[in-house]
Amino acid sequence: MITGMDRLAAAIAGRAADRIPVFCNLLEQGAAEVGVSMRAFYQSPDLVAEAQLKMQARYGHDNVWSLMYVGKEAEMLGCRDILYADDGPPNVADFILKSPDDIDRLTIPDDLFDHPGFADSRRCTEILRAEVGGKTPICAYVTASMSLPALLMGMDKWLELLLMGPFDLRDRLLAKCSDFFIREIDAYRKAGADILVYSNPFGSTELLPMAMIRDLAMPWMERDLAPGGVDGVVYYCGSARFNKVIDLVIERLGIRAFYLSPLDDVAAGKKAVAGRGLTFGVIDDIKMVGWSGNETRAEVRRLIKAGKPGGRFGFGTLLMPLAIPERSIQIMLDAALEAGAQDEGEP
Amino acid sequence: MTLGTVINDYRQAVFDTDRDRALSIVRDAVESGVSPEDIVFKVVIPVVEAMMKAIAEDYDNNLAQHFMTAQISAQVTEEMLPLFATPPAIVGRAVLGTTKGDLHSLGKRIVIGCLRSLMVDAIDLGVNVAAETFVEQAVAHQAQVIGISAMMMHTAQGADGCLRVRALLAERGLEDKIRIAVGGAPFRFDPHLYRAVGADAWAPDGISAGRVIVDLIEQVRR
Numbered sequence: 307m308i309t310g311m312d313r314l315a316a317a318i319a320g321r322a323a324d325r326i327p328v329f330c331n332l333l334e335q336g337a338a339e340v341g342v343s344m345r346a347f348y349q350s351p352d353l354v355a356e357a358q359l360k361m362q363a364r365y366g367h368d369n370v371w372s373l374m375y376v377g378k379e380a381e382m383l384g385c386r387d388i389l390y391a392d393d394g395p396p397n398v399a400d401f402i403l404k405s406p407d408d409i410d411r412l413t414i415p416d417d418l419f420d421h422p423g424f425a426d427s428r429r430c431t432e433i434l435r436a437e438v439g440g441k442t443p444i445c446a447y448v449t450a451s452m453s454l455p456a457l458l459m460g461m462d463k464w465l466e467l468l469l470m471g472p473f474d475l476r477d478r479l480l481a482k483c484s485d486f487f488i489r490e491i492d493a494y495r496k497a498g499a500d501i502l503v504y505s506n507p508f509g510s511t512e513l514l515p516m517a518m519i520r521d522l523a524m525p526w527m528e529r530d531l532a533p534g535g536v537d538g539v540v541y542y543c544g545s546a547r548f549n550k551v552i553d554l555v556i557e558r559l560g561i562r563a564f565y566l567s568p569l570d571d572v573a574a575g576k577k578a579v580a581g582r583g584l585t586f587g588v589i590d591d592i593k594m595v596g597w598s599g600n601e602t603r604a605e606v607r608r609l610i611k612a613g614k615p616g617g618r619f620g621f622g623t624l625l626m627p628l629a630i631p632e633r634s635i636q637i638m639l640d641a642a643l644e645a646g647a648q649d650e651g652e653p
Numbered sequence: 654m655t656l657g658t659v660i661n662d663y664r665q666a667v668f669d670t671d672r673d674r675a676l677s678i679v680r681d682a683v684e685s686g687v688s689p690e691d692i693v694f695k696v697v698i699p700v701v702e703a704m705m706k707a708i709a710e711d712y713d714n715n716l717a718q719h720f721m722t723a724q725i726s727a728q729v730t731e732e733m734l735p736l737f738a739t740p741p742a743i744v745g746r747a748v749l750g751t752t753k754g755d756l757h758s759l760g761k762r763i764v765i766g767c768l769r770s771l772m773v774d775a776i777d778l779g780v781n782v783a784a785e786t787f788v789e790q791a792v793a794h795q796a797q798v799i800g801i802s803a804m805m806m807h808t809a810q811g812a813d814g815c816l817r818v819r820a821l822l823a824e825r826g827l828e829d830k831i832r833i834a835v836g837g838a839p840f841r842f843d844p845h846l847y848r849a850v851g852a853d854a855w856a857p858d859g860i861s862a863g864r865v866i867v868d869l870i871e872q873v874r875r
């Protein structure tokens with residue numbers, strides 16, 4: 307039987323397959339799936355893995371996540387206060403870097419793989435590995451050095467430091483965050499993740515001007531990725547647009563897979579990738595909360611029609627909000643499996 | 654130094670996100686005799702408006718520019734106001750905060766900076782603000798607008814957020830006196846969402862938010 311892993315491999319290589327890879331990121335929905343509160347859910351890697359496996363078996367999409375929530379990265383670096391919600395993802399509620407001295411005091415653990423803060427993510431990855439390893443791609447989420455400070459000091463303090471300095475302090479912080487990235491991506495690879503989503507909103511022209519991406523962000527991305535290479539790495543800007551930087555990313559970083567923003571033009575994104583890699587067209591899952599079944603179906607078809615011809619294309623979602631009706635999830639996936647059928651590959 | 658060169662140099666510095674250059678241009682201008690009133694009304698506000706226009710025309714702009722425009726404009730205005738010959742008339746008042754359950758403060762901060770440079774008295778209620786607090790503070794300060802920022806879907810459309818502020822305004826018969834503006838990532842991904850949560854208006858970025866909120870203030874004052 308052809309698996310999600312086979313479909314992904316075919317799409318990367320531009321070969322034909324029974325259909326395009328279809329990624330659906332269902333985490334919040336997992337709590338109800340296994341019948342526990344959101345808080346209990348996000349504290350249990352076993353439940354996060356179990357719920358995802360159940361939903362994947364039911365809906366038939368092609369991926370699962372070792373991610374519990376992004377705030378875990380801050381926890382690994384000392385954050386002790388997480389705000390749980392009944393109807394949404396957990397959020398960092400305490401910023402560990404409150405003063406310039408805190409930045410100089412910040413230490414990055416040498417070994418993350420055996421670090422207690424990584425234990426849940428590792429356990430989740432290992433369960434998934436044991437259950438569907440080699441069949442269903444396991445995704446890991448790793449925040450780039452330039453975006454991690456937003457979780458450690460808040461987005462406004464970080465923008466201030468990034469744009470107004472002191473620049474030596476900024477660069478010392480970035481170096482530490484880059485060291486953390488290098489160790490985290492390595493730990494996820496060791497734990498058995500297949501796909502490493504390199505999340506960097508600051509690699510998007512929605513956040514920074516092109517010149518700053520080229521001259522400031524790029525060298526840090528090179529530093530992040532050089533030690534471990536770009537095997538399995540997917541470029542993603544946290545749902546911010548990045549069509550304009552695709553060329554630069556391929557040239558400077560060698561990344562060959564792109565998870566576009568729902569606000570990016572899919573055909574234009576694919577054109578920019580120009581046969582050099584895999585492009586994911588991503589649905590605006592925030593709009594899905596209010597869409598009718600027909601609207602959801604039409605949007606799935608539109609995206610796949612724009613991206614599928616010529617191969618090397620996949621369909622994906624962002625972090626699906628809990629407010630999306632279950633019926634809409636089913637409709638979206640049915641439509642994606644149907645419209646995505648018979649991936650002809652590259653001509 | 655003519656006012657024309659000040660405007661041009663300052664505009665360029667703001668577009669280049671260069672705060673230090675912008676501030677020194679303004680300080681030099683005041684030193685050489687340009688009035689603080691002219692700096693605010695003929696330099697700062699027109700440059701914020703030029704930025705709004707650029708955004709509306711989909712000129713290549715980004716968060717870094719929005720942030721720095723608001724930052725620089727608010728700082729210059731704050732420096733100039735005490736130097737005015739007579740205190741300036743304010744356009745109106747707004748209270749702003751990030752909604753219950755949400756700790757993201759950047760969007761609100763940009764909006765407030767922009768409003769202050771547009772002569773709106775903008776009061777910061779902080780993050781994780783309860784609906785009751787929004788309404789109480791708006792009444793206490795006689796504000797015409799409540800500005801609500803939300804970064805996540807569950808805080809944007811949840812029952813404790815804007816929906817509850819709307820219900821409270823209706824309950825207390827305040828809907829003619831106070832308008833609601835919303836913003837944050839979910840509203841950018843779904844431009845119709847603001848209506849579903851009971852807001853009167855929304856804006857996709859902090860600079861356009863200035864215009865939207867000034868319009869709402871004028872609606873109430875009319």
Ligand code: B12
Pocket residue numbers: 374375376377394395396397398449453454456457460461505507543544545546547624625626627716719757759760761763764799800801802803804805806807834835836837838839841842854855856857858859860862865
């Ligand atoms: C940068 C970013 C991150 C960074 C930094 C986060 C942080 N702490 O700030 C990182 C990578 C760490 C991150 C992590 C997460 N993120 Co995030 N992130 C983003 C991103 C790309 C940009 C957000 C941002 O800071 N923008 C800059 C600010 C200034 O913009 P803004 O708040 O929208 O404000 C502007 C306007 O909206 C307007 N405005 C704002 N307020 C107001 C108010 C009024 C009255 C008006 C008129 C206008 C207005 O003016 C502002 C200035 O221009 C967005 C997607 C996007 N493209 O927007 C996702 C996004 C916000 N993230 C999202 C999510 C889910 C998360 C996580 C919860 C994921 C997870 N499962 O853990 C974590 C949470 C981390 C935490 N806090 O604990 C979702 C939220 C939607 C949802 N599903 O609920 C988004 C929308 C992505 C998506 N489409 O799925 N994220």
